[in-house]
Amino acid sequence: MMRFSFLFCFLLLLGGAVQAQEYAYLNFGNLLASMPESKAADDSLGAYQAKLEADLVAMAEKFEKRYKEVEALAATTAPVKMREYEAELQKLQQTAIQFEQSIPNQLQAKRAELLGPIVERARKAIDEVAEARNIKMVFDGSIFNALLYTQEVNDLMPAVKEKLGIE
Template sequence: MLRHLLLAASFLLAVGVLPAQKYGHLNFGNLLATIPGTEAAEAELSAYNDELVEEGERMVAALRARVAEIEAMVEDLPPVELDKYRAEIEQGRREIAAYEQEVGQKLEARRRELLGPLVAEARAAVQTVARENGYELVFDTSQFNTVLFARESDDLMELVRKQLGL
């Protein structure tokens, strides 16, 4: 019994001696928006997106025009020719679908290229502030529903902005 009491007392002492963990939070998206260069990168990304969409719209318009041509001839076509044109139209649809996927990949690659250095700079500043101020964990509050519970924490936005010289 005495052994259990000593064990419990030593556990309580050990827990009492542990340093309190410090948690912080900031909205990383808002931080990124304040970094010089982000607005220009977003504008360039938007222009690139518009170019890609325009190309996709040209592809769709060309396919629609071809479908209209084929529909005008459909009455006079033998079944073998009709099957050939159906395959041609289906190939055009597949190419458009593949292009849509390619657009997403191209946009993501350009986003990483344009915003990657800015994100890296912001992350480095967050890490520096967290280390210098003894934070164990920093939550990104820009992501909806990523933290279901957290004890009160400090907003590090101003400290990180200061670290970035903003």
């Protein structure tokens, strides 16, 4: 009976030691930032944003130019024709406003398109490292207050960076 109790306690303690290795953490934001393809994606997103802003400026300039043309014609143009011009100006203005309001959604879609493959590659590397180390759960340390305490030994960042070929 004593032997059984000793064996039970030993297995219980051994199980706790094994269980302690089932959890790890990683700062996913820092991992993504350290990946070379993230820099290229950020540059591409910045160029896309600059293009959208340039398109918006061009729309505003087109509206302003047309407004000045209509304003110059106001004294010599029939009221019916002026209403047509006003409708045209309202349409130009509305188009510019709608485009401006769509910019955040366009940027978000472009960001998802550019970062999607990068995030997928990082997640795959995390999955492979976690499986190789028999880790059951990996926490993201980049989320505020997600980890209140962890031992550095459980940080997967070095292993995942190695898996991705990042120094």
